[in-house]
Amino acid sequence: MNSRNWVRLFLSTLLVGAVITSIAGFTLKWGEYQSLFIQGEIVEILSVLFWFIGLGFIFSIISQMGFFAYLTVHRFGMGIFRSVSLWNNIQLFLILFVLFDLIYFRYQLFAIKDESVLSYVLLAIAILGFGLVVAYFKMRQTKKSAFVPALFFMVVVTTVEWVPALRVNEADWLYLMLIPLLACNAYQLLILPKITGKGNGKRLD
Template identity: 30%
Template sequence: MNLRKWMSLFGTTILIGGGAALITGVIMMVCDPNFQIGGAKGWTFNLIMMALAGLSFGAFAHMGFFAYLMLNYIARSIIKRPYLWVALQGFVAVFVLAEIVYWTHDSEFPPNAYWIVPLLLSVGSLAVAWRKAKETTSGAWIPTLFFMIAVTTIEGLPGFRSGGLWTQLTFTLVPIFVCNAYQILRLHHILTVPGTAQKIKTEAGSH
């Protein structure tokens, strides 16, 4: 990893965030004509605001990704037995899903949100973890699930505090999830040793 590769990852991530937010926002506007970003009125201004919000989502997701890599490095340095750190990540991922149920149950969200949100997040995270494990090692399963579930949820907290608007939560979580999926799946390609077919283990994987 060098500065050029890191900046390339950052730039691509924020662009993906902008594109994902724009697509998600258009779908939200089609489903709910009253859906607006920052009180914006009119399609053109709304689209601009959505794209700008997506760029900020991408930047925020990249900050979260960097924070996770640092946490992973520190934890693996302190915890001498790698399986303990992996088990802790698995526990936290399950705990976060339970917290989502708690946040959305008996709230202003639609009645089925308390199981739909964690279910969709789990299914999407499993798909990303499966791809990550397929391209790297089986040890990447739980760390990837932890990153996709726990970190995405933390980064998407404003959506859970948006007053119970289903569209607002979707608009927040989807771009962040897409950005995180791109970053975790892209990392091992960036760290691949040139001229060889062997990929080095990623910071999101385990020994």
């Protein structure tokens, strides 16, 4: 990837992060901000909007760091194991391990007395489901062997990027960070071959 393509990817991903974070922020906290819109408090609305845009930039940068880190890890994995099937099997194992962690360990650490594990399961399933959809489109965009690496990136790398919010474990922050991360990661994964023309060896396949 040349510098022009990198700048294009960087700026467009920043925009995705800012827009999605702003939408998610106002949606998640609508009960808190609804009165501002009703009363027409333009200055207050803009100040909140700029706050969400700033957060979106941060989440976008975290996403981009994770993306380029995984491109490097993926190439190392392919080089070390010298077998697409073996490397894919290792990634599938790590996906299952991370999903188990998201359910079991979060439940053990944060569940209150008599709280059901269902909400923890549903969140993990939602991340997996979104990852499967993105991986499917990535496979259609490139080839079948790209499915598992794309799924790994969407599940495992997103979860690693999400750790700051996971440690806080406040519902608003969990979703406010997760939604932009998923959006930015999906965007980068699917747009990179289009930006570079043919991927220049950087496709997750």
